Amino acid sequence: MGVIVTGIVVEKVTRHFAGQPVLKGVSLAVAAGEFVALVGPSGCGKSTLMRLIAGIDRPDGGRILINGRDVTALRPAARNVAMVFQSYALYPHLTVAENIAVPLSMRRMGVAQRLPLIGRIWPGSRAARRGIAEDVRSAALALGLTNLLERRPSQLSGGQRQRVALARAIVRQPAAFLMDEPLSNLDAALRVHTRREIVEIHRRAGAATLYVTHDQSEALTMADRVAVMQAGEILQVASPRAIYADPDDLRVATFIGSPxxxxxxxxxxxxxxxxxxxxxxxxxxxxxxxxxxxxxxxxxxxxxxxxxxxxxxxxxxxxxxxxxxxxxxxxxxxxxxxxxxxxxxxxxxxxxxxxxxxxxxxxxxxxxxxxxxxxxxxxxxxxxxxx
Amino acid sequence: MSEAVLSAAPARREGATGEALTAWALGLPAVLAYLVLLLLPTLAAILLAFTDYELGAPAFAWIGLDNFSELLRDRGFAQALRNTVFYVAVVTPGSILGALALALLIEAGTRGRTLFRAVFFLPVVSLTVAMASAWQYLLHPSIGPLNAVLRQVGIDGPAWLSSSDTVMWSLAAIGIWENLGFNLVLFLAGLTAIPREMYAAAEVDGAPSAWERFRLVTWPMLGPTTLFVLTITMIRSVRVFDTVKVLTQGGPNRASEVLLHAMYLEGFTYFRLGYSAAITLVFLAIVLALMWLQTRVLDKRVHYG
CATH class of the missing domain: 2.40.50.140 (Nucleic acid-binding proteins)
Known part of the structure; x- marks a missing residue:
């Protein structure tokens, strides 16, 4: 493995919970523009790894680099990563447009500009708001949400909420995309359809994407490379074809493939x-x-x-x-x-x-x-x- | 087809009637209790408000709205209404904001959650009348610890409960102390119900500070809880009575007269039940107005439908 400067690099990361090792020295690299699926049974530590990369949780050992910068000690806000959560985690009191705008307004506007009433008349906020509205519109357009911008999350279907979560992730062009089982709350037909869309969005955005799933068919169909994880270890990282036909480990061979x-x-x-x-x-x-x-x-x-x-x-x-x-x-x-x-x-x-x-x-x-x-x-x- | 309908319909209607009868029979105890214990007394109070009935009087007369026009002229009643509004206006924000701040602190801490919850909940489960005597001692102008402390720093503390300048503030402070624990427990329950993922999302979205995460996640997600707490606290503080009765009896010079104490005085000291019932109706109207405000106006703004 050569030195990858851009994208996500995880080096020998460990994490314990109550004395139990959850991650046992995990290393993984996702190049810029690459789509890596992290697949494993539930409880194998894949969501923990994702939370560490996002910065929601801190590792006990090891380093995490994003675009060559050591972000191990940085707060999530400083890492420039976007994350799509399994539950979508939309803000229920905000409209679709406001939800998508949150990452932008947090970055582009000052504390005073964000305030409900004063913010409207604060100097410079009109220009900032106009820029944000434009970016929100283009993100909404990319995901077919243009007609839903004024709705609240509770008025949307599961698939639509999922799109809003994706739009909120792509709107600020992050250095890395993290997706934590984003399709597991959708019904089967929609899931297959949305797979293609996510790959398409990834291709257009061009950021390093790490996609966590327990569904091997998602991993095999969507990813450039698949990382198979079990019991806190990454067993193999390879192309979907190689993972299936040429596994390194019996656990990989038995986990991938159905029957x-x-x-x-x-x-x-x-x-x-x-x-x-x-x-x-x-x-x-x-x-x-x-x-x-x-x-x-x-x-x-x-x-x-x-x-x-x-x-x-x-x-x-x-x-x-x-x-x-x-x-x-x-x-x-x-x-x-x-x-x-x-x-x-x-x-x-x-x-x-x-x-x-x-x-x-x-x-x-x-x-x-x-x-x-x-x-x-x-x-x-x-x-x-x-x- | 039509024959079948004709023969089936009466049978079904009989079945439905039987079912309805059973339902009424099963509901009867509750209906009776509701009628006898709630509806009839309320109705009696409403009727009494239009009479000049006094306890022990052999007869009474219908006097229409006379009681209410007397209320309008009664300066004692006006004072009681003003004091009650003041009390509600201080106790409601005080105990809600205090409880919210404490709940956030307790929730953020890792240890002692149960202890703090118990400590702040204690005033709710303790007897107000008994606790009031403790307050009487604490706030006593000469032997009370509060003024003793103030004297140490060179301040001549006022007669908290017997000066008309401070008495309502003192009662409101006791009211906040009384309501805080109850609101705290409600807020703690509301905070536990907020999914952790929402905070994670806010952090990833770039919310830079705890204040920003509060504004983006906690406050909106607590909306329904806050509304409930607001309604409960307002109704509880409109009903203020025990502390007034035990500590000040509405004094000095009616400076701490409140709605329910005025009603109690009229009804049970002067035995003017008709007039007292009129005050009760005013009280009832205020409570109903508050509940209307909750269900019609605020409810739509906190459930993001």
């Missing part, structure tokens, strides 16, 4: 050959990573198929999804549950209890050591039983 990746307990012998319950898989570990003993072989549901030879399993049920079909089965040797994604037109009648054999391409199998670290240096051994 969950299949994991089979495996054995690596002295020659590097991998077996599952005595069955040769055709995956050989080679090179420097000479590890023997217990390991895990992971296979995406779409990488398994029905074959004449392969790992033996018992069918347990079928789930029709429209474009595909999920076969739930159980591995005969280890009793591990398996899910296979199949094209719906190819599946024969499989009553529960019937025996199937599942084939796979060894080149697509992912091998992990006993501690869950990825073993990358693998090769395919031609194996007659796995045609």
């Amino acid at each position: 969950r990746i299949n994991t089979l307990p495996a054995e690596i012998d002295g020659h590097g050959l991998t077996r599952v319950a005595g069955f040769p898989t055709g995956v050989r570990l080679c090179g420097a990573e000479r590890i023997t003993g217990a390991a895990t072989l992971a296979l995406r549901p779409e990488d398994l198929y029905l074959a004449d030879g392969g790992i033996p399993a018992t069918a347990e049920g079928l789930e029709f999804l429209g474009e595909s079909l999920l076969l739930h089965a159980r591995h005969v040797g280890t009793g591990t549950a398996l899910v296979v994604r199949l094209p719906p037109e190819l599946v024969p009648d499989l009553p529960p209890g019937s025996r199937v054999t599942l084939g796979f391409d060894p080149a697509r199998a992912l091998l992990f050591d006993a501690r869950g670290r990825r073993l990358r240096d693998t090769a395919v051994v031609p194996e007659p039983s796995l045609v």
Whole structure:
């Protein structure tokens, strides 16, 4: 990782709550113009990290830099970041236009100018107000809020409130955007639609964007890079494609992907050959990573198929999804549950209890050591039983 | 179709009547209690206000609005009305702003929340009459600790409760002390209900000071609480009676006469129940006006619909 001057840089940040470590030395960099999604299960520390970057909370250790400036000790107001909250946190007594104007009036007008009555006649406030009104109008235009400017938040739908929160964030062109699960209060259809809009807004604004979510499909569809977080640690930061197809860690592999990746307990012998319950898989570990003993072989549901030879399993049920079909089965040797994604037109009648054999391409199998670290240096051994 | 309607409709009407009867039967105790304990006495008071009835008198006469025209001429009543308005005008802002400031301090602190809440709530649960004697001692011109302290710094303290210049201020101070704890607890509850995220948003939006965050988040979000506290405090202070009765009896020279004490004097000392009822009606009108102000005017401005 080179030195990134612009954008958000988090260096070895730690945070404890009541003696419990919530962040265990987290480092992350979001370049200017980049969209990074921070994804992880609830309670993994992702919202805490976001609050630290915004300055609402202070880290116990480590540094936070925004556009090259160390902001660790600065108040939120001095950091020039904008944040969209899960609850939107709109001011209920202000109209949409006033809500969007708040970040501007806090910056551009003095204390006296902001006062309700005196502020109107205070010198210079008319020009400041006119500038603010113009910027509010263009932010509202960008989010299609022009007709709603005089409404109060309570008169808006969830999606509209969300747009107001976004408009309030973009109106002052911040150095960084922070979004804390901004879509989780919307219904499913609106969520998919708003995803595209947020990406579009990000592209136009060009600021570093950190987007916190527990929804992996949001992370994969929206982000340039995805950071997977678990138990206070960032496990991997990579492009959505790499996170899905080439995970560093078994926890990343099992967290990303739905249905969950299949994991089979495996054995690596002295020659590097991998077996599952005595069955040769055709995956050989080679090179420097000479590890023997217990390991895990992971296979995406779409990488398994029905074959004449392969790992033996018992069918347990079928789930029709429209474009595909999920076969739930159980591995005969280890009793591990398996899910296979199949094209719906190819599946024969499989009553529960019937025996199937599942084939796979060894080149697509992912091998992990006993501690869950990825073993990358693998090769395919031609194996007659796995045609 | 029409037959079905014809045969079904009476059955349903019977069912509805039965249901209504059950409802009335179930509601009867409450309705009766409301009639006997609230509505009838109020009605009796309204009727009495138009008579010259005196307690123990064998008969009474309808005198129309005579009681009210007497009220207009009665300088004692005018004084009582002025004093009550003064009392409300001092106690309401005093106890609301004081309670709000204390609530913000307590909420901002990390320790002793329960202790402070209990300390300031104590006057609310204690008996006003008993506490009034404590105040009488505290404010006593010669042996009271307040004037003793003032003497230490060379000030000759006034006779707080027996000088007509200071008596209303003293009573108002006691009134603030009485109402503060109640308002404080209400404000604390209101503050707890404000989402933390709102403050975070205000900080990120650049609110530079605690005052600015108060203006942007706390004050508007406390609107409904403040309105409730305002109404309750005004009604409670219009009703001021115990401290006046125990400490000054409206004196000196009616300088601390208030509405309810005047009513009490007329009704239970001079036994002029008709005249006393007329004062009660004035009192009732003031309370109703305050409640109207709350529901019609202010309510719309604090619930941001």
